[in-house]
Amino acid sequence: MRRVFIHTFGCQMNESDSARMLEALSREGWSAAAEAAEADLILVNTCAVRDKAEQKLYSALGRYRAAKRARGALLGVAGCVAQQEKDRLLERAPYVDFVVGPDNLSRLPALVRAAAAGEGPQVETGRMDADRYVFPRADPALARAPTAFVTAMKGCDNVCSFCIVPYTRGREQSRPYGEVVAEVEGLVAVGVREVTLIGQNVNSYRGGCGFAALLRRVAEVPGLARLRFTTSHPQDFGEDLARCFADLPVLCPHLHLPVQSGSDAVLSRMRRGYTAAEYEARVAVLREIAPGVALTSDVIAGFPGETEEDYAATLRLVERVRFDNLYSFVYSPRPHTAAALREEEWGRVPYAVQVERLERLQALQRAVSAEIMARAVGSEVEVLVEGPSHDGARRCGHTPENRMVNFDGTAAAGALVRVRVEGASPASLSGRQTAVLSEPPAARVRLAIVA
Ligand code: SAM
Ligand code: SF4
Ligand code: F3S
Numbered sequence: 001m002r003r004v005f006i007h008t009f010g011c012q013m014n015e016s017d018s019a020r021m022l023e024a025l026s027r028e029g030w031s032a033a034a035e036a037a038e039a040d041l042i043l044v045n046t047c048a049v050r051d052k053a054e055q056k057l058y059s060a061l062g063r064y065r066a067a068k069r070a071r072g073a074l075l076g077v078a079g080c081v082a083q084q085e086k087d088r089l090l091e092r093a094p095y096v097d098f099v100v101g102p103d104n105l106s107r108l109p110a111l112v113r114a115a116a117a118g119e120g121p122q123v124e125t126g127r128m129d130a131d132r133y134v135f136p137r138a139d140p141a142l143a144r145a146p147t148a149f150v151t152a153m154k155g156c157d158n159v160c161s162f163c164i165v166p167y168t169r170g171r172e173q174s175r176p177y178g179e180v181v182a183e184v185e186g187l188v189a190v191g192v193r194e195v196t197l198i199g200q201n202v203n204s205y206r207g208g209c210g211f212a213a214l215l216r217r218v219a220e221v222p223g224l225a226r227l228r229f230t231t232s233h234p235q236d237f238g239e240d241l242a243r244c245f246a247d248l249p250v251l252c253p254h255l256h257l258p259v260q261s262g263s264d265a266v267l268s269r270m271r272r273g274y275t276a277a278e279y280e281a282r283v284a285v286l287r288e289i290a291p292g293v294a295l296t297s298d299v300i301a302g303f304p305g306e307t308e309e310d311y312a313a314t315l316r317l318v319e320r321v322r323f324d325n326l327y328s329f330v331y332s333p334r335p336h337t338a339a340a341l342r343e344e345e346w347g348r349v350p351y352a353v354q355v356e357r358l359e360r361l362q363a364l365q366r367a368v369s370a371e372i373m374a375r376a377v378g379s380e381v382e383v384l385v386e387g388p389s390h391d392g393a394r395r396c397g398h399t400p401e402n403r404m405v406n407f408d409g410t411a412a413a414g415a416l417v418r419v420r421v422e423g424a425s426p427a428s429l430s431g432r433q434t435a436v437l438s439e440p441p442a443a444r445v446r447l448a449i450v451a
Contacts, residue, residue, distance in 0.1 A: 021043060165200055
């Protein structure tokens with residue numbers, strides 16, 4: 001059997017696309033390879049969001065070139081750098097066999113066949129018209145994990161001045177709600193317990209109903225234990241969505257709501273469409289309606305023109321809001337973006353200053369996260385078991401609030417268990433299993449035996 005190794009960078013959209021690519025290739029007789037050295041096809045699914053992510057592609061390609069030489073493996077590049085660079089990628093890495101953009105995943109099997117037949121490098125990065133685009137759909141027959149991503153929408157119609165995603169992923173397009181619900185039903189029927197609805201801007205969904213209505217429809221799928229969604233934009237976050245957290249027992253109490261900065265001047269240059277006070281007002285509405293929701297966010301440090309005072313405003317916002325967790329990045333100029341074009345005009349923040357600001361922010365967040373996580377010690381939490389912990393010695397999974405838990409226990413992947421929390425770090429909890437709340441559904445057991 002021919003084997004494929006997929007190396008995935010970037011966000012949940014890419015993770016989901018990689019799963020769909022593996023499924024499409026499985027139907028053509030391919031199986032997954034554990035490492036590149038054993039693969040007949042190596043696929044790199046790339047991210048273009050920051051320059052560092054793009055550089056990682058080129059260093060990975062350098063490594064995979066050796067595997068290509070040693071085994072004659074085929075080498076393909078997918079994802080956002082593929083879309084950004086198109087055929088220019090072949091100038092920099094002429095040994096790549098094909099380049100495929102996120103809109104063209106359905107072409108993957110044909111590209112692989114052409115490459116195997118020695119037809120020379122192929123590039124498929126054309127934009128797909130809305131009426132021709134078919135959302136990639138998870139194949140329930142191949143679902144193995146207790147959790148799954150389901151695409152609700154793709155692309156982004158916002159114009160954040162720092163962001164390349166609208167260029168790489170194109171215009172926003174929502175999937176009709178009937179398709180989303182049917183995909184969730186199909187996955188639950190084979191034992192998937194937790195579904196995350198994904199989209200770059202998932203709460204601007206308009207697939208025949210609004211996003212809150214979509215959540216309510218999906219929440220009704222019988223047998224679904226947990227529902228999540230990501231990523232939400234603050235400007236589209238309203239009371240209707242906050243109410244879903246209060247009303248829907250399967251909707252997990254976790255919201256990722258990227259704020260990016262606490263300074264109104266910076267937010268305006270970023271073109272985020274809200275002020276810091278408006279962001280905090282939305283958080284206040286959420287906490288009023290659904291007090292237990294864990295909140296996480298993204299912040300960019302050292303955006304062009306950001307002064308020390310602007311940055312102090314971000315630190316103050318982080319202190320006030322008290323996020324569970326924060327993903328923070330140094331600003332990275334990206335091609336095709338307004339901020340990259342106007343960086344000189346707005347004033348570039350020196351790299352050393354960017355890094356210093358990032359470190360201060362991360363130290364503050366670590367302290368906040370440590371306090372929030374420490375409060376869980378002594379309590380019992382519900383965990384959906386995902387499998388062995390990273391070191392292989394224990395079991396691991398997440399709480400409804402999306403807190404990672406490593407624990408002593410024996411429950412199978414897909415079981416819901418109760419864990420007594422005995423320790424906490426800013427990033428994870430640890431403890432021991434005290435009860436199995438529900439075993440993995442029967443369909444999952446059957447599949448596992450077949451597999
Ligand atoms: N759609 C989401 C939103 O609007 O909040 C964000 C999606 S983006 C792929 C994920 C995060 O990457 C952003 O929230 C932002 O913090 C970060 N990011 C995007 N472009 C960046 C850049 N040029 N430099 C640094 N970080 C960036
Ligand atoms: Fe990028 Fe802004 Fe769209 Fe998020 S909302 S993907 S940050 S342009
Ligand atoms: Fe990266 Fe593309 Fe996602 S740029 S963050 S992989 S949409």
